[in-house]
Amino acid sequence: MLRVMSRRGDDRLTWDDQKIQAGDPEAMAAIHEAERIFAQEKARGATAFRVEGGKTVERLDKFDATAEQIVMVPRVVGG
């Protein structure tokens, strides 16, 4: 799942790993869309984190379709 924080709360995009492995076109389209959003948000300065239950949070520089959950936060500045 890809979650992108915004003023609307967070926008979510999910995909099914099993369907991707089976080559399901809808699942493939979802993963391509997630990849596109990831790249777009990164270009805007967002930071991505891999968040998985019971594991340490990790910063993510490249899109990883195998991640259980990716949370993207907008660019931050010192106030």
Place this chain on the structure above:
Amino acid sequence: MSAISLVISMLCWGIIALALTPVIWLLLMPYMKGWSRAERRATDLLHEMLTPEQLRQLLWHGYLEIPSSTEPQRIYRVPRSKGYVQVLENGHAIMRLCLQPVEFLPDADVVVLHKLMIEANEEVYLQKANKYLCHD
């Protein structure tokens, strides 16, 4: 006579109610904010990211404490709503940090943002934040 006084009394109460409505609205507005769709979604994310104990701390104390992964005696105290993040060492406030997203985010998302940044890369978090030293 009693009918006239009843009407006057009702009119008076009506006027009082009308006068009080904006005041009541102003008082309730901060709480109403929590009912918005964005706040609800952000609260859902917060509930998924925090343990029940951390949620309790946020609710009752108004802040979330995140232990440093590099300095065992250091704790980051993230407020529930917008404000400075306090840095405590051995229980004493040593610094206040100001770091904010460039775009508006619901309060609950801001808490998650701080948590993720501190836990994933504390060094970068500290580099980005503006620091205000605390003097006792």
